[in-house]
Amino acid sequence: MKKWVGKVRMLGLFSLMAIFLTACGKENLTALAPKGYSAERSFEVIIISILVMTVVFIVVMAIFTYVLIKYRRKKGQEDYIPEQIEGNKTLEIVWTIIPILLLVIIAVPTIATTYDLADESQKEDSINVNVTGKQFWWNFDYVNEGIQTSQDLYIPVDTRVYLNMISGDVIHSFWVPTLAGKMDVNPENENVMYIEAYEEGVYWGKCAEFCGDSHSLMDFKIVVVSEEEYDQWIENMGTPTEVELETASAQEGRDLFEQSCLSCHAIDGATQAPAIGPNLTNFGNRTMIAGVLEHNKEELVEWIVDPASKKPGNGMLNAPYLQGGPGSEISTEDAEKIADYLLELKSTEVVPEFEPFED
Numbered sequence: 001m002k003k004w005v006g007k008v009r010m011l012g013l014f015s016l017m018a019i020f021l022t023a024c025g026k027e028n029l030t031a032l033a034p035k036g037y038s039a040e041r042s043f044e045v046i047i048i049s050i051l052v053m054t055v056v057f058i059v060v061m062a063i064f065t066y067v068l069i070k071y072r073r074k075k076g077q078e079d080y081i082p083e084q085i086e087g088n089k090t091l092e093i094v095w096t097i098i099p100i101l102l103l104v105i106i107a108v109p110t111i112a113t114t115y116d117l118a119d120e121s122q123k124e125d126s127i128n129v130n131v132t133g134k135q136f137w138w139n140f141d142y143v144n145e146g147i148q149t150s151q152d153l154y155i156p157v158d159t160r161v162y163l164n165m166i167s168g169d170v171i172h173s174f175w176v177p178t179l180a181g182k183m184d185v186n187p188e189n190e191n192v193m194y195i196e197a198y199e200e201g202v203y204w205g206k207c208a209e210f211c212g213d214s215h216s217l218m219d220f221k222i223v224v225v226s227e228e229e230y231d232q233w234i235e236n237m238g239t240p241t242e243v244e245l246e247t248a249s250a251q252e253g254r255d256l257f258e259q260s261c262l263s264c265h266a267i268d269g270a271t272q273a274p275a276i277g278p279n280l281t282n283f284g285n286r287t288m289i290a291g292v293l294e295h296n297k298e299e300l301v302e303w304i305v306d307p308a309s310k311k312p313g314n315g316m317l318n319a320p321y322l323q324g325g326p327g328s329e330i331s332t333e334d335a336e337k338i339a340d341y342l343l344e345l346k347s348t349e350v351v352p353e354f355e356p357f358e359d
C-alpha cells in the first residue's frame with residue numbers, strides 16, 4: 001500500500017466525524033452530556049462498553065502487529081514454518097474465558113441499570129404524568145393535579161417524575177436524550193419511565209419511532225423549573241383566569257377562534273379531557289409552535305392558514321375551515337386576529353428562557 005493512501009483514509013475518517021459531530025451542536029439534545037439521572041446511568045453503561053472494546057482493540061492490535069513483524073517472511077527462511085498451536089488446551093481455555101469475563105464486565109452494570117431505570121417503587125409518591133403520543137404532538141395530563149397541557153412538559157428540578165405513556169394512534173417513541181433513554185409509546189399497553197433533571201432549563205425531546213409524514217417534526221420540550229416555580233405553574237394552570245384581551249384585534253380573534261377552532265382545542269381551563277388537538281391554555285407561554293416552529297406571530301399565522309406546509313399530514317388538516325366547508329375559509333387577516341388572541345393566552349408568569357434557533 002502506498003504511504004499516502006493511509007493518510008487520505010484518515011482524512012476521510014476525520015471529515016466524516018466532523019460532519020457527524022457538528023450535528024450534535026444543539027444544546028440539550030445529546031446523550032453525551034447527560035443532565036439527568038437516567039441519562040447519566042445510561043451514559044455510564046456506554047462508557048463501560050467503550051472502555052472494554054478499546055482495551056480489546058488495543059490488545060488485539062498489539063498482538064497482531066507483533067506477529068506480523070516477528071513472523072514475516074525473511075530471506076533464507078522461505079520454508080520456515082513456526083510451531084503450530086492447533087488444539088492447545090491452555091490457549092483454547094484462555095481465549096474462551098477472556099471474552100466471557102469481558103461480557104460479564106459489561107452485563108452486570110447493564111442489567112443493574114436496566115432494573116434501576118425500570119424501578120417503580122417511588123411511583124405512588126411521585127408526580128405522575130399520563131403522556132399521550134399522537135401524530136404528531138404530545139399531550140401531557142398531570143394525574144393528581146388535574147392539569148392538561150401539550151408540547152411543553154413542566155417538571156421541577158431534582159425530582160423524580162413518572163411518565164405513563166400510551167399512544168393515541170401508531171407507535172411513537174419518547175426520547176429526551178439529555179435526560180433519559182428512549183421508551184416506546186404503544187397504542188395498547190402503557191409503558192412507564194421516570195425522569196429526573198439536575199439542572200433547570202429547556203430540554204429537547206424527539207419522537208424516535210418512525211410514525212408518519214411528520215415524524216421528524218414531532219418535537220417536544222421538557223421545561224425544568226425550580227420547585228417554587230413549578231408549584232406556581234401548577235396553581236396558575238389549574239385555575240386559569242379569564243385573560244384580559246388587550247387589543248380589539250385579539251377580541252375579534254377570540255370570536256373567530258370560538259367559531260372555527262374550539263371543536264378541537266381547549267383553552268378555558270386546563271382540566272378538560274384531552275381534545276382532538278393540543279390544549280392551548282397557556283399557548284402564549286409556549287417555547288415553540290407545534291413543537292418545531294419559532295414562537296412568533298408570523299409563524300403562527302402561516303400555521304393557521306396552511307398547517308400542511310409546516311407539518312404534512314397533521315391532525316389539524318381535518319379542520320372544516322381547511323376542508324372547504326361552506327363559507328368557512330380563514331383569511332390571512334382573520335388568522336392575524338386569531339394569532340393576536342392566542343399569543344395573549346398567558347396563564348402564568350413562569351416562562352422558560354429559550355432560544356431555539358440561536359447559533
Ligand code: HEC
Binds near residue numbers: 151261264
Ligand atoms: C380538526 C381539529 C382541529 C381544528 C378544527 C383546529 N385544530 Fe389546531 N391543531 C389540531 C391538531 C391535531 C394539532 C396538532 C398538530 C401537530 O402538531 O401535529 C393542532 C395544532 C395547533 C396549534 C399548535 C399547538 C401547539 O401546542 O403548539 C395551534 C396554535 C393551532 N392548532 C391553532 C388552531 C387554530 C387557530 C384553529 C382554528 C382556526 C385550529 N387550530 C383548528 C387540530 C385542530
Ligand SMILES: [Cu+2]
Binds near residue numbers: 133136208211215218
Ligand atoms: Cu411519533
